[in-house]
Amino acid sequence: MLTTSILGESPLNWQLFAVLMRFVLGLAFWWTLNGLWPDHKPQVTGIAFLFAVYPGFSQQSIAVTYGNGFLVFVIFMCSLGLTVWAFRKPAWFWPLYLLSLLLSALTIFTVEYFFGLELLRPILIWVLLKERFPNPLRRGMWVALYSLPYFCFMAAFAWLRLFVHGTPRAAPILLQELRIDPVAALRGLLTTIVSDFWEVNFRAWYHKPPLPGQPEIFLPYLAIALGAGVVTFLYLMHLAKADQRADRKPVSGTGWAVQAIVVGMLAYLVSGWPVWVTQLKISLSFPFDRFTLMTMPGTAILLAGLVGLLWRRNWIGPLVLAILVGFSAGTQYLYRLDYMRDWQLQKTFFWQLAWRAPGIVPGSILLTTEFPFLFSSDNSLTAPLNWMYAPQNSSSQMSYLMYDVEMRQEQRASEFLEKEVVEKDYRLTNFKGSTSQAIVFFYNPSRCLMVVDPTLDRKLPDKPRYFQEMQAYSRPELILAEADQPAQPPQSIFGLEPVHDRCFYFEKAELARQRQDWQQVADLGNQALRLYSPITAENAMELEPFILGYAHVGNWEKAEELTLQAYQASGDMQSALCRLWRLIQFGLPSSPKQQAACERITSVLKCGWAIRP
Numbered sequence: 169m170l171t172t173s174i175l176g177e178s179p180l181n182w183q184l185f186a187v188l189m190r191f192v193l194g195l196a197f198w199w200t201l202n203g204l205w206p207d208h209k210p211q212v213t214g215i216a217f218l219f220a221v222y223p224g225f226s227q228q229s230i231a232v233t234y235g236n237g238f239l240v241f242v243i244f245m246c247s248l249g250l251t252v253w254a255f256r257k258p259a260w261f262w263p264l265y266l267l268s269l270l271l272s273a274l275t276i277f278t279v280e281y282f283f284g285l286e287l288l289r290p291i292l293i294w295v296l297l298k299e300r301f302p303n304p305l306r307r308g309m310w311v312a313l314y315s316l317p318y319f320c321f322m323a324a325f326a327w328l329r330l331f332v333h334g335t336p337r338a339a340p341i342l343l344q345e346l347r348i349d350p351v352a353a354l355r356g357l358l359t360t361i362v363s364d365f366w367e368v369n370f371r372a373w374y375h376k377p378p379l380p381g382q383p384e385i386f387l388p389y390l391a392i393a394l395g396a397g398v399v400t401f402l403y404l405m406h407l408a409k410a411d412q413r414a415d416r417k418p419v420s421g422t423g424w425a426v427q428a429i430v431v432g433m434l435a436y437l438v439s440g441w442p443v444w445v446t447q448l449k450i451s452l453s454f455p456f457d458r459f460t461l462m463t464m465p466g467t468a469i470l471l472a473g474l475v476g477l478l479w480r481r482n483w484i485g486p487l488v489l490a491i492l493v494g495f496s497a498g499t500q501y502l503y504r505l506d507y508m509r510d511w512q513l514q515k516t517f518f519w520q521l522a523w524r525a526p527g528i529v530p531g532s533i534l535l536t537t538e539f540p541f542l543f544s545s546d547n548s549l550t551a552p553l554n555w556m557y558a559p560q561n562s563s564s565q566m567s568y569l570m571y572d573v574e575m576r577q578e579q580r581a582s583e584f585l586e587k588e589v590v591e592k593d594y595r596l597t598n599f600k601g602s603t604s605q606a607i608v609f610f611y612n613p614s615r616c617l618m619v620v621d622p623t624l625d626r627k628l629p630d631k632p633r634y635f636q637e638m639q640a641y642s643r644p645e646l647i648l649a650e651a652d653q654p655a656q657p658p659q660s661i662f663g664l665e666p667v668h669d670r671c672f673y674f675e676k677a678e679l680a681r682q683r684q685d686w687q688q689v690a691d692l693g694n695q696a697l698r699l700y701s702p703i704t705a706e707n708a709m710e711l712e713p714f715i716l717g718y719a720h721v722g723n724w725e726k727a728e729e730l731t732l733q734a735y736q737a738s739g740d741m742q743s744a745l746c747r748l749w750r751l752i753q754f755g756l757p758s759s760p761k762q763q764a765a766c767e768r769i770t771s772v773l774k775c776g777w778a779i780r781p
Contacts, residue, residue, distance in 0.1 A: 171236055171709055177660055179231070186231035187473035189238035194220035196242050197465065200249035203256050210407040211472055211479070213413050214489040215756035216601050217400055219468035223499035224372030224452055225461040228505035228548075230543065240275055241461065244282045247271035247678045251289055255296040265314075273321050275731055279441050280329065281462045286322055290315040291431060305391050326477035338446035345447075357444060359600075366452045373492060375452045376499050385505065389498040397494025412482075425476030432470025439463050448749060454543055482609040511738050512612055516554060518657040519666055520617040521609075527651025530567040533590060533606045535641065537574040538632040540613050546572040550594060552662075563680025565654050566592075566599040573634050608642035610635075614706045617672035619678065627747045628709055630685070631738035670699035670707070677713040693726075705738035712748060717750045724765040731769055746775035 175181040192553045198216035204213055207224070227234055250268035254261045272289075275282050301307035330340060345353040378389045439462040443450055450459045460467075471492065479485035484625065530535075550570045558567035569592055592599045608620040610632050618625070620635075620642040656665070673696030680688040693714035697724040700707060711734045731749070734741050753766045769775070 170612050171239070171580055172232075177658075179661055181229035182235055183229070183317075185438050186228060186235035186238065186774060189223075189242060190220065190228065193238050193242045193245060195443060196245035196249060197468075199254055200208060201469075203249060203252035204295060205403065205424065205428075207255070210404050210412060210486065211476055211612065213407055213427070214475070214485070214493075215468045215472040217493045217563065218471055218496070219464055221468065221500060222372070222460070222464045222492055223395070223496040224368055224457060224467070225464065225501045226452075226454060226457050226506075227543075228500070229504065231633065237281075237461070240279045240281070243271050244275040245633065246657040248289060248292065250705065252292055252296060253292070258274065259610070269317055269321075272318055276325050277481040281459075281675075282324070283322065283325060284439045284441040285435070285462055285465065286318055288435050289318055291434050291438075295427070295431065324425045338448055340445045341447040342445045351709035357743045360444060360449075361437070361440070364443075364463075365436060368450060368460050369436065369467045372452055372460065372467070373496065375396050375469075376502055378498065378502060386549075387500070389501055392501045396497035397488065397490040401486050401490035402494040403490060408482045408486065422477055425473045425479070427471030428469050428476060430473075432466050432468075432473055435466030435468075435469060436463055439466055447585075501543045507543060507610075510541055511569060514544060514552075515657070515662050515665070516613070517611050517617060518556065518662060520611070520671050520675055522556060522655045523659060524617060524652035524678055525607075525647040525671055526679070527648030528568065528607070528655075529605070529646045529648065530558065531605055532646050533569045533571050533603060535571050535573055535602050535603070536609045536640055537572060537634050537638070538612070539572055539575070539609070540611060540752055545575060546570040547594065550599075552695050554656060555658050559658075564597045566594060569599040569601060573638060603641055605646065606641045606643060607646055615676045615682060616707075616710055618709075621682075622750070624748075625728065625744075627743040629738065629744060644682055649679055670696055670710070673699065674710045675715070677717065679712045686717050686720035688714055690721045690723060691741065693717055694728075696729075703737045705740070708737040708741050709736040712744070715745075715748060716752070719756065719762075719765075720762070724761050728740070728765055728769060732772065735773060742773055742775075745769075746773055749773075749775065 171185070174578045194216050197219050198212065201212040201215055202209070219277075242526055247268045250264045250271065254264035254268065265471060272286065287288050290311050293314055297307050297310055301310055330343075341650075342353060342357065345356075378386050378773065414452055440450065442462065443459045446469065448459065449464070451457060452460075472489065475485050478488060536546075538686065541549075542727050547570075550566070550568070553568050553570050554561065563569055569590070571590070571592075587603055590599070590601050590603060610620070611617045612632075620639050621644050622639050622642050626639065674694045677689050677692040677696065680686075680692065700711070703711070711730045715727050715730045715734075718724070718730065727766060731745055735745055749766055749769050753762070756762060
């Protein structure tokens with residue numbers, strides 16, 4: 169509530185906030201490690217750099233979620249840092265220690281991602297107490313004593329998570345499987361931990377290579393990688409030389425490196441339990457790479473420790489770290505391009521929907537499948553759908569629902585579509601409707617958005633999955649062609665209306681066809697056809713409304729010409745075009761010109777009039 173009140177609805181505000189929080193998180197991690205290893209500033213800085221640009225996490229651009237997520241991560245990291253510095257500054261021990269307790273409680277009851285990372289705290293305390301308590305047994309007793317309050321918070325959260333109704337959605341499946349078959353469950357758990365270890369600690373650094381064959385992408389990537397690498401190398405060399413001038417301990421040697429490797433591995437082993445217990449998966453692909461957030465600290469420490477084994481000359485360690493940081497910065501650029509493309513698709517989609525449907529009857533479900541978006545689901549897109557068509561709705565009852573039949577199948581598509589009532593909870597709001605009040609649409613970026621008319625579109629080629637099951641439920645009449653206030657995507661988020669391309673004319677022609685305003689369909693065709701050059705297999709099906717429009721106004725020459733162009737562009741259009749002309753023959757008043765045109769099309773397309781209207 170605090171961040172949304174301050175940042176409002178500006179995408180730029182949120183993007184800047186998310187980047188700032190990730191930067192502050194890197195600083196907090198660097199500050200914590202400086203307290204842990206004060207005599208190894210170059211290595212600690214290298215760890216912080218690796219952490220800041222870690223390439224296994226791709227979701228930085230989802231700014232509302234991860235701006236707040238990084239804010240909570242900052243609070244958790246400050247809690248760890250306060251614990252470390254409490255031991256480094258004995259005079260301030262109790263104020264720092266108690267404040268770290270408060271921040272630990274705040275984070276663990278806010279985001280469960282950091283539940284496992286709480287176990288990193290006793291590991292750090294163990295390192296900090298090494299000189300004060302050389303005896304491992306005695307040191308372990310003090311570590312347990314200092315860690316006990318934090319363990320109490322963890323126990324309270326675990327109790328709430330496991331036994332109190334209303335806790336987060338992912339169930340602790342591992343505990344159930346341990347009761348049923350402990351050997352198989354433990355074997356599967358070990359396999360997962362080892363697989364995830366390779367995935368997040370090593371494969372993450374090279375899993376998204378650029379394509380040299382695309383210079384418009386590769387050259388900026390290379391420039392960013394080189395720039396970040398050179399700056400990192402020069403700065404780490406500066407720190408190493410500063411250490412030498414200050415007569416600090418030399419950076420070479422394996423003692424610190426071995427300790428960092430151990431701490432990094434332990435940090436990984438404790439961090440992943442919120443995922444492993446629920447048997448979700450850590451992956452480097454969306455959306456599961458979000459779980460790499462909790463493994464990032466361990467990964468950065470582990471890799472820096474491995475590099476530390478090579479740090480026998482002052483330039484080798486900085487060079488290896490600089491290469492890793494450089495390529496990681498380049499990878500972040502590639503992620504931004506992915507999100508930029510996805511955002512452009514979203515804007516295009518919502519503007520095409522607004523052109524096709526100026527209004528929609530409240531309570532409608534928009535059914536689809538094969539969504540082209542990489543980073544957005546029907547859940548995400550339901551919000552802007554309601555902003556567009558119900559901007560004044562301030563109740564907890566949503567007016568519209570976007571539903572991806574393929575993605576949301578808990579049962580077969582046919583079983584879902586037969587439901588009399590569809591209910592969906594969406595955070596603090598909910599939707600209640602029925603598939604009897606649905607509009608089926610498909611959106612393929614190479615084509616224009618298409619609202620399915622079950623009487624006209626049955627024979628379209630390249631139909632998406634579940635078309636046969638879904639098309640009968642589509643009711644285009646739920647679209648209000650004469651809305652008092654035509655829907656538009658919110659300008660503050662989606663920007664100004666784009667330049668009218670061929671899809672604008674197609675959507676408007678479809679809308680005019682729905683109203684049976686055939687003269688407007690033909691007029692739109694006159695404007696649109698200059699944009700259909702060339703006519704291809706991808707856009708041939710978009711000529712249908714214009715063919716119908718020309719036929720209804722008696723421009724048979726143009727209707728025939730478009731039909732033949734569509735057929736020549738895509739032979740798969742034969743059935744759809746034959747059906748279209750069957751409707752023209754039996755749906756329009758008979759005339760000599762009509763009969764002649766139908767006969768010519770019948771002959772060329774070899775229709776045989778086998779398709780019934």
